[in-house]
Amino acid sequence: MKVKVQWVGQLPAKGQTPQPGPSTTTKAELKALEIFRDAKASFAPQLVAFCCMVQDDRGPFPNGFLSFTVMTKLPGQSLFGKYWNMSQKERDDITPKAVQALRSIYALGIEPVDRGLRNVIWHPETKQCSIIDFEIWSPINGTFANETSELRRWGLLRAPAAKDHWTAWNMMYR
Template identity: 45%
Template sequence: MDALSFLPNPIVFSDGSSYELQNPITDFRQCHGTEPAESRILYRCRHTNPPTSPASQPFILKLKVQISDTTTSNPSVPQPGPSPTTSHELDALRLFADAQTPAGPNLVAFENFPQPAEGLLPGGYVNCTVMSVLPGKSLFELGYWSLEEEEREEVREAFGQALSAVRELGVEPGDKGLRNVMWDAESERCGLVDFELWEPFSPEMEVGRTEELQKWGLAHKPPAKNWWAEFGIHTC
């Protein structure tokens, strides 16, 4: 049985708008180190109320569901939500939306509601965050280190512009890695995703270009003892 079969599709928000879940972008998996315990999945979605044409630009819907904490013998207590990581990300997405920046996802809509009796943790929260889609693919998916050096340099220049744009809005990304850098070769632009972990930016955080690129895995590919260690550098 599908773990999320209790969810309606489309999902109707409290303002009457609705979003149809389309193809999943990730699998449904537990988030590590969160309190309360939760699992998440990302979908492509489309706005169905008001009706939109099939060709309308899709959105991303991040779905988070409170689950039972299997690391403790105490029964999990349903929480009203939203989760702390969701609240933190919403703060960044609202900043991006207010500025209409293409450097990060813009918040489109948000809904928080309790799980029904047939849910994974009845009464626990369900968070639905709808955001804009950044063009291109992640550098991890594209195989950044397999690109020609000329294109890698184009990526690095575009990345610097995206990071500066995000920092100008007072946001310092916390989850740095190739998987969170989007590259659109057609427009030659980068964008940054996943802002569950971020902190207010201050000029003291700035480091030299080479060191910054190294932090994100964009320069001086870190040596690894084996392929598994190399994989872990960009996925942990």
């Protein structure tokens, strides 16, 4: 479950209420979670329930929003801080499963933008790889063309040393 407390930014005039609704990142994640739910996807979380309400005067941010997103919990743990300490064999088991999960997500028209090992979940017992965190994504028609580049963007494959900061940035984000 994700709980967000959202401040309006400017208190409305007396007697007015803010437009109720989730933030843009919450809206994006809701859309992705609905797509995964409708596709019965096993490689990404699915939306279970959502609620958004305006806080009253007793809340931490009066007139701000409270949003509750309930999604399925995927088995396994994040690879952040673990992946590069694993044996080469373990990493070799993970890589094709990560590619499979990513291709499945792309096939549903979603290109994750927040790439990183923190958003890759690995369940060693079932050998399943999943992707989480879809607050930022882009609609896409197709899939990634270069598997090596995509794995590098996610931190699943080491990139050769870049000659300077800008080259490194472009390799990661472009």
